Amino acid sequence: MDWAGWAVFGLIATAALTAAMITAQLVGLTRLDLPLVLGTFLTGDPDRARVVGFVLHVGAGQGFALGYAAAFALVHRADWWIGALLGIVHVGIALTVLLPLLPGVHPRMASQRAGPASTAVLEPPGLFALNYGVQTPLVTAVVHVVYGVALGLLLHAR
Template sequence: MDWAGWALFGLVATVALTATSITAQMAGLTRLDLPLVLGTIVTEDPDRARVIGFFIHLAAGQGFALGYAAVFAMLHRATWWIGALLGALHVAIALTVLLPLLPGVHPRMASHRAGPASTAVLEPPGLFALNYGVQTPTVTALVHVVYGVVLGLLLQAR
């Protein structure tokens, strides 16, 4: 396995995914602000949360990049289309399992069961993160597929 490639290209792909997600959020395509969601697990301050959340997402992206690189190594090839398939699988799990479970562990996120007495500052994402806008699943899927394509192309070039 190309460890230097995994480390560098995982970082590049994760920064690209995060920057594209933030751009889509700022353009009004989605209300999902993943650095804020992740950072508010650690701190209440929204400005600090975004910075901390960016680095949490960067670390998670490196972990996922390691998984992608392991799959490429098992298959003895890295291609853009295998990366795209892995990105589609990644986003399917994120939207149907990880994000809907987040209210159960996030100290500042409401759940669907919390009711009006909740003091949580973040709304739950819901299935496919639709609570953050109808375009959120599409935007999220697109950036994760691009993440996989970038990893497949960069690791293939090595």
């Protein structure tokens, strides 16, 4: 496996994915602000949370890029379509498992069951993160598939 490529291209693909998600949020395609969601695990200040969350997301993306690289090595090939399939699996798990479970562990996120006394500052994402807008699943899926395609094109299995 091209481990140096994983380190460089994983970072590039992750930064691009994160920037695309932030841009989609800023232009109104989704209300999902992933850096804010991740950063508020550690700080209640929204401006600092976005910076901390960006760093956390890039770090997590590097971890996922390592997983993609390992999958490419396992099948002895790295192709755009394998990357796209991995991106679909990745976003499927994120939207159906990880984000819906987040209110159970996030200290500043409400749950679907939180009553009016809740002091949470973030609303729960819900299934497919639909609470952040009807276009959120599509936007999230597209950027994750592009992430996988980019890694499939840039990484080389040996």
